[in-house]
Amino acid sequence: MPELPEVETIRRGLAPVLEGRSIEAVELRRPDLRFPLPPGFAGALEGRRIDHVGRRAKYLLVETDAAQRGPILVMHLGMTGSFRFEGALNLTPAEGRYFDNKKKTIHDHVVFHLDGGLDLVFNDARRFGFMALAEAGHLEEHPLFAHLGLEPTGNALSASELAAKFAGRKAPLKAVLMDQRVIAGLGNIYVCEALWRAKLSPRRAAGTLVRQDGQPSARLIRLVEAVRDVIADAVAAGGSSLRDYVQADGSVGRFQESFAVYDREAFPCPRPTCAGVVSRIVQSGRSTFYCPVCQR
DNA sequence: ATAGAGACCTGTGTGC
DNA sequence: TGCACACAGGTCTCTA
Numbered sequence: 528m529p530e531l532p533e534v535e536t537i538r539r540g541l542a543p544v545l546e547g548r549s550i551e552a553v554e555l556r557r558p559d560l561r562f563p564l565p566p567g568f569a570g571a572l573e574g575r576r577i578d579h580v581g582r583r584a585k586y587l588l589v590e591t592d593a594a595q596r597g598p599i600l601v602m603h604l605g606m607t608g609s610f611r612f613e614g615a616l617n618l619t620p621a622e623g624r625y626f627d628n629k630k631k632t633i634h635d636h637v638v639f640h641l642d643g644g645l646d647l648v649f650n651d652a653r654r655f656g657f658m659a660l661a662e663a664g665h666l667e668e669h670p671l672f673a674h675l676g677l678e679p680t681g682n683a684l685s686a687s688e689l690a691a692k693f694a695g696r697k698a699p700l701k702a703v704l705m706d707q708r709v710i711a712g713l714g715n716i717y718v719c720e721a722l723w724r725a726k727l728s729p730r731r732a733a734g735t736l737v738r739q740d741g742q743p744s745a746r747l748i749r750l751v752e753a754v755r756d757v758i759a760d761a762v763a764a765g766g767s768s769l770r771d772y773v774q775a776d777g778s779v780g781r782f783q784e785s786f787a788v789y790d791r792e793a794f795p796c797p798r799p800t801c802a803g804v805v806s807r808i809v810q811s812g813r814s815t816f817y818c819p820v821c822q823r
Numbered sequence: 824a825t826a827g828a829g830a831c832c833t834g835t836g837t838g839c
Numbered sequence: 840t841g842c843a844c845a846c847a848g849g850t851c852t853c854t855a
Contacts, residue, residue: 529848
């Protein structure tokens with residue numbers, strides 16, 4: 528699935544096209560996503576104007592009729608969710624690059640019919656994605672958001688707050704970084720890549736990065752910088768395109784060309800001073816890629 | 824409370 | 840070509 532950089536890239540593609548348009552109708556072709564769509568989902572959105580497309584962690588937030596505190600459409604892409612535009616005949620040149628008239632497939636589960644004959648199509652083969660509605664002004668109280676951790680971007684990620692969350696935890700760094708209640712937005716790729724950049728073993732217990740006095744250790748500070756940097760680099764590259772993920776205009780991200788360890792088992796560790804070889808292990812049922820020589 | 828396993832669902836790639 | 844199996848960007852629920 529898309530992790531934070533992919534969701535942010537999708538947000539940047541959707542926002543200029545969606546903002547200012549109205550939702551004329553919502554077509555539920557297959558409403559049993561990961562969770563059933565809430566009752567009244569389509570009716571709550573039809574006739575609304577889209578004012579802003581935002582993001583929190585891996586969630587897209589479509590704010591409607593902000594002045595009247597209209598509902599916020601919350602969307603999670605799961606592992607294979609994607610969007611594309613179809614059908615408009617009168618797009619501006621800037622919007623035209625999103626034009627795509629592929630026939631609808633069995634995995635096109637929800638279609639938002641917008642004004643001007645433009646359709647936004649949500650496709651999700653595995654149906655791990657889902658949609659929900661949130662009340663404007665009360666997003667942080669919504670069950671999906673109430674327990675989310677720190678954004679891994681910029682100053683939002685503080686080493687001292689992370690130290691409090693890591694303290695005493697014996698779970699491996701890999702598992703703790705994947706926990707959305709600790710840092711919200713990382714997934715399997717960027718956890719592997721951040722740990723490589725920080726030269727930390729994914730097997731190391733998270734609590735070992737906290738000093739006796741509860742302050743962050745030098746290792747934890749290194750990890751915070753690695754997480755920030757890898758996320759910033761990935762967003763700048765338009766995310767990573769592996770199997771399913773493409774942007775709404777069909778273009779692909781390029782960060783996969785910069786992977787140091789993810790999906791690179793048996794390749795040499797790219798650190799110039801290191802003679803290690805990338806290995807793959809399984810943690811919490813997920814593949815972890817790392818260099819056992821320089822990541823300690 | 825916390826760590827790990829299994830479940831959810833479908834598609835794709837690999838090896839026999 | 841067909842078939843079985845492993846694995847995939849996530850995260851919720853259950854078990855120790």
